[in-house]
Amino acid sequence: MRRTPHRRMLAAALFVACALVPMATAPATAVQAGQAARAAQVDRHDPDDCPPGGLGPEVTARLDKAIEDVRREAAIPGVVVGVWMPGKGSYVRATGVADTATRRPMTTDGFVRIGSETKTFTVTALLELVDDGRIRLDDPISRYVHGVPDGRRITLRQLAGMRSGLFPYTSDPGFVQDLLSDPQRSFTPREVLAYGFRHKNTFAPGKQFEYSNTNLVLLGLVIEKVSGQRLADFIDTRVLRPGRLHHTLFPQGAEFPEPHPRGYTDQTLSGATADATDWNPSWAWAAGAMISDLYDLRRWADIVATGKLLSPETQAQRLRTLPTGLPGLSYGLGIFKANGWIGHNGSIPGYETVTVYLPAKKATLVIMINTDSLSGGQEPSTLLARAITGIITPDNVYDGSVSPR
Template identity: 75%
Template sequence: MRRTPSRRLFAAVLLVASVLTPTMATSATAATDAATPATAVHLQGADRHDHDDCPSGGLGRGLNARLDKAVADVRREAGIPGVAVGLWMPGKGCYVRATGVADKATRQPMSTDFYSRIGSETKTFTVTALLKLVDDGRIRLDDPISRYVHGVPNGRRITLRHLAEMRSGLFPYSSDPDFVHDLLSEPTRTFTPPELLAYGFKHRNTSAPGKVFVYNNSNLVLLGLVIEKVTGHHVADVIDRRVLRPAHLDHTLFPDGPSVREFPEPHARGYTNQTLSGAVEDSTDWNPSWGWSAGAMISNMHDLHRWAKIVATGTLLSPETQKQRLKTLPTGFPGLGYGLGIFESGGWIGHNGSIPGYESVTVYLPAQKATLVVLLNTDITSAGQEPSSLVARAITEIVTPDNVYDRPVPLR
């Protein structure tokens, strides 16, 4: 049985990820409270030890002020309601701030201890679970998907590796107009994995396997089914038992089954314009089942701080398997390499997530053993760019100018 946090539950695409088509994203129009000051909010109780290495002065008055201004400028220009940022740089200090509002109606302030939907950061957990099966000798990355899932177009030539590195050649279900219409017409409905895949499988494949990078949630839904086929257990249970528990991530969950629409408290309200009318709506209670093993998970800053280093350094995997995971290939986007469910941008390793109403970035910079976590309560793009990328770029331009995180084009 999957465990759930002691507090009440709910739910959750990236990089790269909102699952919906790029044409549905427009400039931010939501009104925000630009006057809301940035505040340092530290986690209490069991979470507090995560900040023990952060001096009271953070990164120093001057640097703190520059970061405060950079985040405030991006939030104002991109129309972001609220943002929480955690930056940890061993030997130098840390910067933990929340600014803006979590709820535009009540004006409740944003906080660093909120749960948040993490969209396609889910992929790092799903692929970790898959790679643990590789280490167990139960599967091989070069196995064809047809060995585990029937009915996949060209499945005898598409390998698990192709799926994890986004080079399967399959058509993404989230780019299908019928899927977009069905989701936005009834955002609280529950989708099953076969239903999701059917939207994509009715289209011709976009390329031969292994040839072209196309960010594709169909790939990760298939890998979720592989995990279930091999283990005989729900993918949510496998991730909980094989990944979350060993990593001591007590505030991270994969909502599945009857509680799929639950969202732990406290959390911010989420705002999106990925709607049939294009108007901004509150998407907090939308059902994330359409993201499943590609984007349904929830976490908080404390756990993501911990997870960033674990996933980037391969703590849960054998060195050889981690080496394969981090072997990034060109994506066609400048400065972005993609490995097995993980990317590298400007030296930063990790993933980002975007789902209607929420965005996140969780990355680790090995050269400085630095970690950056960004959580937002909107996915509304600004000048064609994801707001989480704008925040992460502004921060890294200041603190690691030789290693700037940059997502110039949303991969959805």
């Protein structure tokens, strides 16, 4: 969601050295059985994660200090960072606390809500239908979903590229009031779209960039209509399984596999900080409801940036980015480019993530934190990414965020 001057709307101290990561305990019973079974069977440790020496003592010390400085200055309870640079080594650390009440330390083996990084999964699923010849990117949304304002002129490509002009439902005051009054409420896709469709479109299709969760909810409905499956099932079958993402899932409600850190937000009606760990993410659905962990996000960064699940032709279209109006940041089809880095960030009450890949160095950066409260008007995950890339890739400093919520 977008943040307002009066309250922010939704959209969306211990270092732990890299070591053998323990397996997660079984996810909550509400998580789909197939996903839970795979999560329980797969060892999450990759022996290449911790090569001898890592990135070297000097770089490691600089990263330790930079991350801890940002964490303290931005009041981030807990941080997990993974950096992998072929030929140089890796850096995997957790700092701070996973629970501000018990002071339980943050660890590298936890699940987090990934917010808008869900968009990369939804659009990948959509593009697989393109490769199957079942849809075309220049089809109008009206062919699949009725009742969309100006739907005969808005294409699937424009929805995936955030250029539809449809009003973001998360900017509707009534939606914000309804959600924050009852964060456990379950929303259907049609219910959230109705909040956005109350408003006139903000511009003619294709004329400019505007980040809008409305676009992705519509694409989720397209996938369901064309595939004949629930979105969660299609993503599981066509994206998660082929990608060997055994610790990534699309929850049906507020379920959350263990272990996970508590998540904290100031996106409340009073502006006071609240524990949002168990808030129901159904309102974000295809735009932001998914859950993952550090090592799956590492794998996903490479898959989504290099197009391993798509044809070369479709991946080329995905990476054909257009300006967003923000310096150094362009947006393609459910993916951005930020000073060379390709991927997406995510934000949802209680959690923020960044998952990006730098093709020039085949480098991967994953950040997971357990707050979405702004610091000096900026996303805390962006502050961390900027500080980290300033050290590891000074010619490619990450400085982008496309999750205004």
